[in-house]
Amino acid sequence: MLNQQLIQLISSLTKSEKRYLKVNASVVKTNKMLLRMFDVIEKNKFLSESELIKQLKIPSKSNLAVMESRLQALILRHLRGFHSNSSQEIELHHLLIEIEILYTKRLFKNCTKQILKAKKIAISCDNHLALLGILKWESYIEKEQGKYLLQSQNKLKEILNDETQLLTDYAKLIEYKYHTFNLLLLSKNKVVAQLHKEIEFYDKLVKNGFFEIKTNHTFEDKLYLLNFKGMYFMSKGDLPSCLSIYHKLMLEIESSNKKNILQSNEYFLALNNLLLLEVLNKNYDEYNKTLKKIFSRFSSLIGYKPLLFNVTTCYELGIYCEIGEEKKALAMIPEIENNLKLYDTETNEINKLLFYLNIAIAYLFNEKYSKSIYWLNIFLNDYNIKKNDVGSNIYYYGHLINMIAHFEAKNYDSINYLYNQSVNNLKKIRSLSKFDEAILKFIKKMASQKIALKKEQINSFKELRSMLEEVIKDPKETISLHFFDFFAWIDSHIENENMAFLIRKKKLG
Incomplete structure (x- = not known):
C-alpha cells in the first residue's frame, strides 16, 4: 500500500x-x-x-x-x-531562522535589522513565544556588542522586564486556552456528569470576572475568551447570550488586520458555531446567509474540503434533523456516504457518530425504518468507538433512538432483548434518568402487549406524555430533549401525523 x-x-x-x-x-x-x-x-x-x-x-x-x-x-x-509570505507566523518563522544564521556569522548589524523587523510582526500578531525568542537574540547581541557598561546593564534589565511581562501574559493566555479546550472537549463528547461539575467550577470563575475581556487583552486572548464564554453559555442553555457572544467574536475577527485571518481556521470555526447558534435561536434567515458565506469563503480552498465535510456538512445535516426538514436531510445522504469513505481518516470518531445517528434519524423521519435501523447498527457497533470506550451522550441516546426505530418498524419480538441490552449499555455510561427510563419501559410494555386498537394506543401515548411533562419540571431531566424530540414522537401517535412535520411546525411555525 x-x-x-x-x-x-x-x-x-x-x-x-x-x-x-x-x-x-x-x-x-x-x-x-x-x-x-x-x-x-x-x-x-x-x-x-x-x-x-x-x-x-x-x-x-x-x-x-x-x-x-x-x-x-x-x-x-x-x-x-x-507560502513564505502567506501568513505573518510563517514570515516570522523565516525571520527567526535568518536572525540565528546572521548571529552565528557574527553579522550583528544585519542581525539587529532583522530583529526589529521580526519584533514588529510578532507584536502585531501577539506572538508571545516569538517575542521571547527575539528578546533572547537581543540580549545575546547586547552581550556581544555592549560598549558602555551602564547602558548595556540598563538594556539587559529592560529585556529582563519585557521577558518577565511576556511570561506573565503568556501564562494567562495558556490558562484561557486550557479552559476553552477543556470545555470544548466536554461539550463535544457530551459527558454530562463531568460537564455539570466543571460548569459549577466555571460559575465561580465567571462571577469573579476571570473571563472578562479587558482593553489590554491581545487578539488571541480575546479569541479564547469569547470562544470560552460562547461554550459556557451554550452549556448553561442560555442560547441568546451564546449567540450574542458569537456575534462579538465575528466582529473581532472581521475587524482584525491580521494577515489572511478571513481564510483562517479560527474564522471557519467561528462561522460554523454562529451557524449552529442561529438555528438554535430560530434565526433561520440569518442561518441561510451564514451557510452561503461559509461555502463561498472556503469551498475553493482545497485544504478546507475535509473540514467543510467534517464540520459544516455535519452541522447542516444535524440542523435539518433538528428542525424537521427531513427531505433536505434525505437529499444529503448519498453525498455524505461517498465522503465518509473519501475522508475516512480525516473524520474524527465523534463526527462519524453524529453522521451515523443523524442519517438514521433522517430515515426515521421519512418512515424508512429498515434503513434507519441499518445506520443505527453501524452507529452502535462501530469497533473504533467501542475500542476507545466513548462514554458520551451521543452514544447514550443512540440506544434510545434505536428502540424507537425498532418499535416503529414493528419489530416487537426484538424489543425485550434490545431493552435489556440498552439498559446494560446505558448504565455503563451514566445513571438512567427518570425521563429515559420512562421511554424505555413504555416501549417494552407497548411491544409486549401489542395493542391493536388505535384508541388504546393513543390513550397510552397520552398517559406517557402527561407523565413526562411532570418529570421535566426538574431541569436536570430536560437533557434528553436536547438530543431528540421525544414529544414529537409521542405526538405523532396521538395526532396521527408525521414526526418531522410536527417538529417543523413547532420550530418553524
Whole structure:
C-alpha cells in the first residue's frame, strides 16, 4: 500500500502550488525521477505499490519507501518557499531562522535589522513565544556588542522586564486556552456528569470576572475568551447570550488586520458555531446567509474540503434533523456516504457518530425504518468507538433512538432483548434518568402487549406524555430533549401525523 500521508499531501495541493513545485524542482536534475513519481501518483491515487514500482522501474520495495520519503520532503520544502509570505507566523518563522544564521556569522548589524523587523510582526500578531525568542537574540547581541557598561546593564534589565511581562501574559493566555479546550472537549463528547461539575467550577470563575475581556487583552486572548464564554453559555442553555457572544467574536475577527485571518481556521470555526447558534435561536434567515458565506469563503480552498465535510456538512445535516426538514436531510445522504469513505481518516470518531445517528434519524423521519435501523447498527457497533470506550451522550441516546426505530418498524419480538441490552449499555455510561427510563419501559410494555386498537394506543401515548411533562419540571431531566424530540414522537401517535412535520411546525411555525 502506498504511503497515505504522501497521497493526502499531493491531493491537498492547489494548481498554483503544483506549478511552483514543478517549475522550481525541475531545475535540479536529481529531482527528475521524484517529479515523475509525483505525476504518476497525482493521475492515479489508488495505484498499488507493485504497479507504481513497475511504471517507474524501481528496483525494489525498499527503494520505493525511500523515494516516497524523499518526494514528501521535496514537496514540503517547496511549499515552504511558496507560502513564505502567506501568513505573518510563517514570515516570522523565516525571520527567526535568518536572525540565528546572521548571529552565528557574527553579522550583528544585519542581525539587529532583522530583529526589529521580526519584533514588529510578532507584536502585531501577539506572538508571545516569538517575542521571547527575539528578546533572547537581543540580549545575546547586547552581550556581544555592549560598549558602555551602564547602558548595556540598563538594556539587559529592560529585556529582563519585557521577558518577565511576556511570561506573565503568556501564562494567562495558556490558562484561557486550557479552559476553552477543556470545555470544548466536554461539550463535544457530551459527558454530562463531568460537564455539570466543571460548569459549577466555571460559575465561580465567571462571577469573579476571570473571563472578562479587558482593553489590554491581545487578539488571541480575546479569541479564547469569547470562544470560552460562547461554550459556557451554550452549556448553561442560555442560547441568546451564546449567540450574542458569537456575534462579538465575528466582529473581532472581521475587524482584525491580521494577515489572511478571513481564510483562517479560527474564522471557519467561528462561522460554523454562529451557524449552529442561529438555528438554535430560530434565526433561520440569518442561518441561510451564514451557510452561503461559509461555502463561498472556503469551498475553493482545497485544504478546507475535509473540514467543510467534517464540520459544516455535519452541522447542516444535524440542523435539518433538528428542525424537521427531513427531505433536505434525505437529499444529503448519498453525498455524505461517498465522503465518509473519501475522508475516512480525516473524520474524527465523534463526527462519524453524529453522521451515523443523524442519517438514521433522517430515515426515521421519512418512515424508512429498515434503513434507519441499518445506520443505527453501524452507529452502535462501530469497533473504533467501542475500542476507545466513548462514554458520551451521543452514544447514550443512540440506544434510545434505536428502540424507537425498532418499535416503529414493528419489530416487537426484538424489543425485550434490545431493552435489556440498552439498559446494560446505558448504565455503563451514566445513571438512567427518570425521563429515559420512562421511554424505555413504555416501549417494552407497548411491544409486549401489542395493542391493536388505535384508541388504546393513543390513550397510552397520552398517559406517557402527561407523565413526562411532570418529570421535566426538574431541569436536570430536560437533557434528553436536547438530543431528540421525544414529544414529537409521542405526538405523532396521538395526532396521527408525521414526526418531522410536527417538529417543523413547532420550530418553524
